Amino acid sequence: MDSAEFHAAVYHVVRQIPPQRVTSYGHIAKLIGMPRYSRHVGQALKFLSPNTNPPVPWHRVISSSGTISSRGPGTDGAERQRQVLEAEGVEVRESRGGELKVDLGTFGWFPEPGSIDLGEYGEARDEEEAGSGEG
DNA sequence: AGTGTGACCCGGT
DNA sequence: CACCGGGCCACAC
Numbered sequence: 761m762d763s764a765e766f767h768a769a770v771y772h773v774v775r776q777i778p779p780q781r782v783t784s785y786g787h788i789a790k791l792i793g794m795p796r797y798s799r800h801v802g803q804a805l806k807f808l809s810p811n812t813n814p815p816v817p818w819h820r821v822i823s824s825s826g827t828i829s830s831r832g833p834g835t836d837g838a839e840r841q842r843q844v845l846e847a848e849g850v851e852v853r854e855s856r857g858g859e860l861k862v863d864l865g866t867f868g869w870f871p872e873p874g875s876i877d878l879g880e881y882g883e884a885r886d887e888e889e890a891g892s893g894e895g
Numbered sequence: 896a897g898t899g900t901g902a903c904c905c906g907g908t
Numbered sequence: 909c910a911c912c913g914g915g916c917c918a919c920a921c
Contacts, residue, residue, distance in 0.1 A: 763918090771921080784903085784904085785902075785903055785904085786903065786904055786905095789903085791902055795904095796904095796915090796916055797903095797917070797918095798903040798904060798917095799901065799902090799903045799904090799914085799916075799917065799918085800901095800903090800917070800918075801902085801903080802901075802902035802903065802904095803901075803902075803918085805902060806901090818902090822902090822903080823902085823903065823904085824903075824904055824905085825904090828902090829902040829903085830902085831902055832901095832902095832913095835902095837902070838902085843904090855909080855910095856909085856910095857909095857910080868919065895900095
């Protein structure tokens with residue numbers, strides 16, 4: 761699995777997140793079969809072009825705790841993500857520390873690995889399974 | 896070859 | 909809920 765293919769796999773899965781739902785970097789990593797690569801999911805979204813042909817709903821990916829990643833002080837990425845989420849009906853609230861949070865119990869989308877379409881990226885495996893396989 | 900960093904995750908306090 | 913420590917993988921210096 762090359763870096764380019766990893767990115768492609770991430771985009772493929774992110775495109776399947778339904779409207780008004782959010783999931784986490786870590787869960788995307790799980791879905792593509794690489795549970796230890798949560799940090800790289802964020803990188804893949806960072807390198808995403810703003811005008812890809814099938815659009816990638818990057819805004820529906822937040823942290824596992826329901827927090828929108830701040831991307832550092834002085835950046836407006838988190839605020840842009842908030843506005844896009846609210847525009848499609850996702851409720852975002854602000855904690856005292858200024859953190860933007862979404863209620864995962866209401867808007868969370870965490871399908872089990874294997875229950876979604878991986879397309880040509882279904883060969884990725886981070887953990888070997890003894891005695892089983894695609895065949 | 897070591898150190899620091901990043902759109903992260905989990906458990907403990 | 910907030911804070912901290914450890915784990916994780918790849919990249920830049």
